[in-house]
Amino acid sequence: MAQQADITAMRRAVALAARGLGATSPNPVVGCVITDASGHQVGEGFHQRAGGPHAEVHALRAAGVLARGGTAYVTLEPCDHTGRTGPCSQALIEAGISRVVYAVGDPNPQATGGADTLRAAGVEVEQGLLEAEAEAGNIAWLTSVRHGRPFVRWKYAATLDGRIAAADGTSRWISSAESRADVHRLRAEADAVLVGGGTLRTDDPHLAVRGIENATQPLRVALDTRAELPPTARILDDAAPTLLVVGEDADTRHLPDAELLRLPLHDGRVDVHELLTRLYERGIRSVLLEGGPTLAGAFVAGGAVDQVVGYLAPVLLGAGPAALADSGISTLTEALRLDVTETARVGSDLRITATLKGA
Numbered sequence: 001m002a003q004q005a006d007i008t009a010m011r012r013a014v015a016l017a018a019r020g021l022g023a024t025s026p027n028p029v030v031g032c033v034i035t036d037a038s039g040h041q042v043g044e045g046f047h048q049r050a051g052g053p054h055a056e057v058h059a060l061r062a063a064g065v066l067a068r069g070g071t072a073y074v075t076l077e078p079c080d081h082t083g084r085t086g087p088c089s090q091a092l093i094e095a096g097i098s099r100v101v102y103a104v105g106d107p108n109p110q111a112t113g114g115a116d117t118l119r120a121a122g123v124e125v126e127q128g129l130l131e132a133e134a135e136a137g138n139i140a141w142l143t144s145v146r147h148g149r150p151f152v153r154w155k156y157a158a159t160l161d162g163r164i165a166a167a168d169g170t171s172r173w174i175s176s177a178e179s180r181a182d183v184h185r186l187r188a189e190a191d192a193v194l195v196g197g198g199t200l201r202t203d204d205p206h207l208a209v210r211g212i213e214n215a216t217q218p219l220r221v222a223l224d225t226r227a228e229l230p231p232t233a234r235i236l237d238d239a240a241p242t243l244l245v246v247g248e249d250a251d252t253r254h255l256p257d258a259e260l261l262r263l264p265l266h267d268g269r270v271d272v273h274e275l276l277t278r279l280y281e282r283g284i285r286s287v288l289l290e291g292g293p294t295l296a297g298a299f300v301a302g303g304a305v306d307q308v309v310g311y312l313a314p315v316l317l318g319a320g321p322a323a324l325a326d327s328g329i330s331t332l333t334e335a336l337r338l339d340v341t342e343t344a345r346v347g348s349d350l351r352i353t354a355t356l357k358g359a
């Protein structure tokens with residue numbers, strides 16, 4: 001049974017880790033708290049950017065000599081490798097830490113092993129405290145390392161009866177201003193924001209982050225298989241980088257300045273997994289899928305949606321397109337079952353976050 005002081009320290013470490021969201025890719029978000037030999041907090045820190053010091057190093061620097069004989073609470077197993085920075089296991093040993101409590105094991109085969117190294121050096125090591133909370137806070141990075149592809153969060157906004165537009169196509173604005181602002185937070189947390197051709201043509205989306213200070217802009221990725229995008233499209237401005245995904249043979253002469261990813265088409269469509277692999281190869285670890293229903297259907301059909309964030313507005317339409325198009329599910333036994341991991345009121349709407357069972 002964990003002591004309350006351990007829980008408090010780890011909960012603080014989980015909160016610290018969240019401060020790195022959107023800024024650490026391709027690295028995880030990690031938080032660390034150090035207490036001295038009598039249990040008083042003497043240092044804390046979080047991983048701020050890839051290539052920079054790990055959370056443990058920030059916390060050890062803050063603690064100084066007071067770390068000797070103390071406990072380190074870390075949301076992720078201390079790394080055991082020399083990557084862009086040195087091994088945290090050694091840093092903790094050299095600082096004289098007596099006990100390390102970490103929440104989640106490091107699935108990165110290059111970095112894992114810190115727990116064993118610490119134990120071999122006589123440090124007491126415990127794993128699993130607030131594991132579910134730390135896992136949820138780091139879900140994008142953990143999923144991407146485990147599956148070797150970016151984590152995919154599908155976001156949509158719909159009426160209470162599941163429509164994303166009226167029968168005549170009008171869709172502005174179903175969700176509240178607060179929900180729309182909240183989506184900018186999701187964009188800021190993602191490495192890439194992805195839309196399909198239908199959304200591109202109907203909405204002329206901009207997809208950059210607005211209204212959040214010092215936010216890292218995601219890569220805007222648009223599927224435009226036949227390269228029909230006009231050069232005046234909002235997504236082509238310089239507010240954020242943009243990648244246009246086009247078919248192998250698409251004529252792109254009217255888009256001279258756009259960065260292009262040419263992919264083979266299968267029945268006129270890009271293969272979802274091939275796209276994700278190519279994005280992963282260029283360092284993308286999390287994707288916010290912003291529509292539309294056809295693309296979301298292809299991702300669901302391909303088993304490539306990890307989390308769903310739905311903004312449900314207290315509005316009824318009774319007709320109009322549904323949030324999700326055909327996903328290859330024809331009978332209830334094939335239905336995709338999710339766990340609701342959070343519900344929140346956002347303005348007049350309800351935000352429901354649901355994660356794939358066993359993801």
Ligand SMILES: Nc1nc(O)c(N)c(N[C@@H]2O[C@H](COP(=O)(O)O)[C@@H](O)[C@H]2O)n1
Pocket residue numbers: 026027028030046047050051052053054055056074076077078079082083084085086088106108111112
């Ligand atoms: N325990 C821990 N704390 C941090 O603050 C971290 N960033 C990590 N990351 C692990 O180490 C790998 C990156 O190492 P470099 O920053 O290149 O040295 C990353 O893939 C994680 O496995 N771990």
